[in-house]
Amino acid sequence: MDTHKLDELSRRGFLATTAKSCFGLTVGGAAASFFNQRAYADQVALDPSVIAAGGGKAKNVIYLFMSGGMTHIDTFDPKPNAGSDIKGDVRAINTNVDGIQLGHCLPKLAKQMDKVALIRSMNTTQGAHEQGRYFMRTGYTQRSSIVHPTPGAWTNRLMDGGSGDIPSYITVNCGSSHPGAGFLPAKYAPLPIGDASTGLSNSKRNKRVTEAEFHNQLNLRQELDREFDQKYAQGQKQVRAYNEAYSAAVKLMKSKDLEAFDLSQEGKDVHMLYGTERFAKGVLLARRLVERGVRFVEVEFGGFDWHADNFGLMEEQIPVLDQALAALLKDLELKGLLESTLVVLGTEFGRSPTINSNAGRNHYPKAFSTLMAGGGIQGGQVFGATDATGSAVTEDKVNAQDFNATIAHALGVKHDQVVMSDSKRPFRMGGREGKPITKLFG
Secondary structure (H helix, E strand, O other): OOHHHHHHHHHHHHHHHHHHHHOOOOOOOOOOOOOOOOOOOOOOOOOHHOOOOOOOOOEEEEEEEEEOOOOOOOOOOOOOOHHHHHOOOOOOOOOOOOOOOOEOOOOOHHOHHHEEEEEEEOOOOOOEEEEEHHHHHHOOOOOOOOOOOOOOOHHHHOOOOOEEEEEEEEOOOOOOOOOOOOOHHHHHOOOOEOOOOHOOOOOOOOOOHHEEEEEEEEHHHHHHHHHHHHHOOOOHHHHHHHHHHHHHHHHHHHHHHHHOOOOHHHHHHHHHHHOOOOOHHHHHHHHHHHHOOOOOEEEEOOOOOOOOOOOOOOOOHHHHHHHHHHHHHHHHHOOOOOOOOEEEEEOOOOEOOOOOOOOOOOEOOOOOOEEEEEEOOOOOOEEEEEEEOOOOOEOOOOOOHHHHHHHHOOOEEEEOOOEEEOOOHHHHHHHOOOOOHHHHOO
16 A cells, blocks of 8 residues: 555545634535535536527526425315315315415415416325435435436536535535435535524634634645645545535635525514524525525425324424415515526425324325426416325326426426436436426416
8 A cells, every 4th residue: 555645645634624623614514515525527518508498487496395295185286075084184275376276274375376386296106205305306216326416416517507606506404315416526516504594604714713824724725735636636536526615615705695694684574474483494595595696595394204193283384384485486576586586396205195093194106296486487377187086196297307307497408418427327407208397387
């Protein structure tokens, strides 16, 4: 073994630790961890033909992911004429669009339905949480040998990653199992925010370090690393990712756009409009970020795995979604951002139509619902349908690949643009066979 190389790599680890303690930079933490350390080399240069002629009008995406498998029958696809063993305690309510009904826990969204396209014909082959979330987010079945990119990483790769101080892809409340950039280069991975209320952690200079000391330490780090970088930065992906993360973290620390992460700058009336819960704060943060040009923001809302007490939990949790989503649509419209912002709501699968013995609903991949709004989507419509009990898709079946291809189409991106993984295998944003739902667009 080359002991000199081992010493160099060990020194590199020491410098990473030093950076954390001296500078307040957490490489691999919030301020710089959007550079995914699992990233593989990108084998295809950006091609101008990637940007499709036509498509939607979206410039930004806010993706709300309901983790746990949200019930479709109690929300977006109520069955008022079904028996009590199916509809349970849910009442169907009218919306501001004739012929479209929602579950009674969504009264605020019901007043915004003219902006929304419901997709009631989702279907998946994945009935377990981890695999279902992965498939919905990537359009590919989970494998141990490769990690596939999510729509946020795909869109930044296919549209170029942008040049602003804030990363173009940010996740909120999404946790460590999120696929992120997958096999794409590190620069396309998301910046993760754990809690919108606390903003971006590790983004300020350590108070014990003066501005002059900070720059002296940066210069010292560059000088100490000069020989190492000359040897390894060109050939080692992880070294390049480290350098990119370090540079981006310093750039972000100095950016005026850091205020985008400070929710205290919003008035009390705005906070009351969205709600006080953690998810609501994440949705408000997403609006602030797209205002500043962040291309893709994903906000996760967990806790939908209702095997027991489905209707009690529904009364607690669905109103949180209702208030935040309705506020987002209204807010974007008032700010003139709805036409340029695609709002997406997804989940990994639905819940069983038949209520179980614990007054809950079990996992149900055969049929579930999602929605899209803004970004060129024609509101006030329903795409697809299920039968009288919500058990099977009867019209226009849609899968995760089609769903992701539709996001690409809304952004004017060619969903079938091929990008090669490090193993020289071809992949596409819309999956192998994904097709956009073009009927959703006006």
